[in-house]
Amino acid sequence: MAIATKGRAPNPRKPATAGRLRYRLDLHASPYLYIAPFFVLFAAFGLFPLAFTAWVSLHDWSLLSDEHVFVGAENYANLLTDGYFWNALVNTMSILALATVPQLLAALCLAHLLTFRLRGQTFFRMGMLLPNVASVVAVAVIFSQLFGRDFGLINWVLEALGAGRIDWQAGRASSHVAIAVMVAWKWTGYNTLIYLAAMQAVPREVYEAARLDGAGRLSQLFRVTVPMIRPTIVFTVIVSTIYGLQIFAEPQLFGGAGASGVTGGPSRQFQTLTLYLYEHGFNRGFEFGYASAVAWTMFAVIVVIALLNYLLVKRIRSSS
Amino acid sequence: MTSIPSARKRRAHLRLMRNRPGRLAYLTLVAVMFFSGFPLYYSLVVASKDNSALAQVPPPVLPGANLVENVGRVFDTVPFDFALLNSAIVSLSVTASVVFFSTLAGFAFAKLEFRASKALLVAVVATMMVPVQLGVIPLYMLMVELHLTDTLWAVVAPGLVNAFGVFFMTQYLRGAMPGDLIEAARMDGASTFRIFWQVVFPVARPAAVVLGVLTFLTAWNDYFWPLIVLSSPEKYTVQVALSSLSGGYVTDYSLVLTATMLATLPLLAVFALLGKYMIAGIMQGAVKG
Numbered sequence: 001m002a003i004a005t006k007g008r009a010p011n012p013r014k015p016a017t018a019g020r021l022r023y024r025l026d027l028h029a030s031p032y033l034y035i036a037p038f039f040v041l042f043a044a045f046g047l048f049p050l051a052f053t054a055w056v057s058l059h060d061w062s063l064l065s066d067e068h069v070f071v072g073a074e075n076y077a078n079l080l081t082d083g084y085f086w087n088a089l090v091n092t093m094s095i096l097a098l099a100t101v102p103q104l105l106a107a108l109c110l111a112h113l114l115t116f117r118l119r120g121q122t123f124f125r126m127g128m129l130l131p132n133v134a135s136v137v138a139v140a141v142i143f144s145q146l147f148g149r150d151f152g153l154i155n156w157v158l159e160a161l162g163a164g165r166i167d168w169q170a171g172r173a174s175s176h177v178a179i180a181v182m183v184a185w186k187w188t189g190y191n192t193l194i195y196l197a198a199m200q201a202v203p204r205e206v207y208e209a210a211r212l213d214g215a216g217r218l219s220q221l222f223r224v225t226v227p228m229i230r231p232t233i234v235f236t237v238i239v240s241t242i243y244g245l246q247i248f249a250e251p252q253l254f255g256g257a258g259a260s261g262v263t264g265g266p267s268r269q270f271q272t273l274t275l276y277l278y279e280h281g282f283n284r285g286f287e288f289g290y291a292s293a294v295a296w297t298m299f300a301v302i303v304v305i306a307l308l309n310y311l312l313v314k315r316i317r318s319s320s
Numbered sequence: 321m322t323s324i325p326s327a328r329k330r331r332a333h334l335r336l337m338r339n340r341p342g343r344l345a346y347l348t349l350v351a352v353m354f355f356s357g358f359p360l361y362y363s364l365v366v367a368s369k370d371n372s373a374l375a376q377v378p379p380p381v382l383p384g385a386n387l388v389e390n391v392g393r394v395f396d397t398v399p400f401d402f403a404l405l406n407s408a409i410v411s412l413s414v415t416a417s418v419v420f421f422s423t424l425a426g427f428a429f430a431k432l433e434f435r436a437s438k439a440l441l442v443a444v445v446a447t448m449m450v451p452v453q454l455g456v457i458p459l460y461m462l463m464v465e466l467h468l469t470d471t472l473w474a475v476v477a478p479g480l481v482n483a484f485g486v487f488f489m490t491q492y493l494r495g496a497m498p499g500d501l502i503e504a505a506r507m508d509g510a511s512t513f514r515i516f517w518q519v520v521f522p523v524a525r526p527a528a529v530v531l532g533v534l535t536f537l538t539a540w541n542d543y544f545w546p547l548i549v550l551s552s553p554e555k556y557t558v559q560v561a562l563s564s565l566s567g568g569y570v571t572d573y574s575l576v577l578t579a580t581m582l583a584t585l586p587l588l589a590v591f592a593l594l595g596k597y598m599i600a601g602i603m604q605g606a607v608k609g
Binding site (some may be wrong): 026027031032035036037039040042045046048049050051052053054056063070091092105110113116117118122124125126127128129130131133134135136137138139141142144145147150151153156161172185189190193194196197238243246248249252255256267274277278281282288291292295296298299302306315 | 339341345348349352353355356357359360362363366374377378379383396400415416421422424425427428429432433434437439443444447449450451452453454455456457458459460461462464478481483487511512513514537540541543548557562563566571573576577583584588589590591595596598599602603604
């Protein structure tokens with residue numbers, strides 16, 4: 001296939017003026033035609049909705065009524081005085097921290113292990129990535145069973161070890177831990193592979209030098225590897241943060257997918273921001289204006305956190 | 321092994337020894353493998369039991385004999401056959417579209433010269449950071465306007481292109497596509513699109529497989545948007561059908577986890593066949609990204 005055009009006789013048609021015009025058009029204009037589908041479709045179904053969210057958020061806008069009254073910042077004012085919003089923000093941050101920090105540290109250590117000359121490299125890599133294949137819904141359902149109060153395997157193990165049973169869903173801290181475990185289980189292996197790829201790109205000589213200086217394996221990891229792959233670490237931190245701020249399926253299904261799922265437990269102990277958005281936007285009354293204010297606030301939070309990440313890294317870089 | 325190794329060989333050997341993992345490393349990795357695999361295995365155990373068996377102390381750890389019965393119950397409770405079909409339609413359309421448009425754009429960015437191409441590529445990369453999920457409300461309003469709510473079109477539309485795909489194919493074609501081949505085809509009078517179709521696409525095939533697998537997986541597992549835009553059970557994708565099963569006051573776990581197994585098995589099959597490519601794709605994307 002690759003050389004099919006070569007096998008044929010050269011096109012004998014000498015470019016006449018019309019042909020030449022077509023040739024020039026093809027050469028200079030067609031590239032824009034090839035990248036256009038991406039930009040057009042992304043603008044239509046990605047960028048435009050996100051930008052239009054800001055406009056909707058300034059209105060009293062509901063699917064059920066045709067009138068959209070401009071209310072200025074009223075939705076935002078209501079949002080910032082709603083205790084449930086702050087509750088959801090705190091829950092989201094807590095779950096994010098619990099899920100991301102241990103996960104990325106574990107991924108770093110595991111990637112370090114995988115840089116050794118192991119038997120069964122492919123097997124270990126496949127095994128690491130296996131949890132990532134399961135959908136968030138599957139993960140949430142499986143772990144909701146494992147974390148069950150009465151018949152869950154985890155409570156049974158805890159009891160057998162002499163620790164008491166935990167009603168994982170009931171408590172704020174315990175439910176956050178359970179949800180963080182779901183997120184970490186799905187993504188640790190994925191991040192491990194990303195770190196492994198970055199580590200393999202570090203020149204061997206750097207390690208040789210560190211070894212001659214008598215650095216052990218662990219100090220090699222933290223003194224040599226981590227500084228060398230810092231851009232990758234920053235990338236994973238930002239991506240995990242953006243993902244973590246939008247956690248939805250895990251808490252929704254952990255709460256049982258019904259009314260208790262939408263509120264993140266009966267006393268909203270694990271309602272995240274996206275669940276709060278969903279509750280207002282699609283679960284009761286289609287309050288699109290208010291839900292858009294939630295979305296745009298989340299967007300602002302994401303931008304601020306990304307900027308903080310960037311500044312932090314810049315500072316570390318300039319100080320070292 | 322009886323010959324005396326030269327000093328150089330010995331040094332190389334020592335280096336290997338240092339790089340060789342101890343027993344602890346293997347133990348750690350085996351433990352990680354156990355924790356990776358166990359939840360999936362355990363859902364098979366639950367899926368093959370009836371609910372009374374799950375209430376036993378100690379809980380069961382070996383598969384039982386009720387799998388077929390549970391599968392029957394899943395299909396009686398929700399139209400899971402529709403759900404599997406809907407998910408297949410959505411995922412395959414999204415995959416075909418993403419692979420085609422990404423390769424097309426990647427070819428333009430990697431091999432064609434045009435004004436502002438660098439700036440446009442930067443724009444593509446920047447869009448990867450945009451949390452488009454936050455635009456669901458206007459997206460939903462858009463689908464209402466187009467009369468597409470509760471249709472598979474609405475599910476497919478936002479997935480038709482993605483920035484990662486364009487970036488991934490650009491990087492691949494930059495390295496893998498010889499410029500001479502394109503020039504030669506041009507000399508033969510082939511149009512740019514014909515060059516794309518007959519010369520570039522075959523070269524891009526290995527990367528297209530990787531991108532295809534990753535895209536298929538993401539599309540199959542998508543949940544938030546389908547949940548919002550689909551309302552009738554016969555339109556549900558697998559993930560939405562799965563979550564509809566786990567509602568209610570008391571969750572019927574053997575039913576839900578049987579459905580989970582049914583939803584996950586196609587992916588496990590894909591993973592067993594093409595997992596190596598996925599790993600390669602993730603690792604390539606990491607180094608270049």
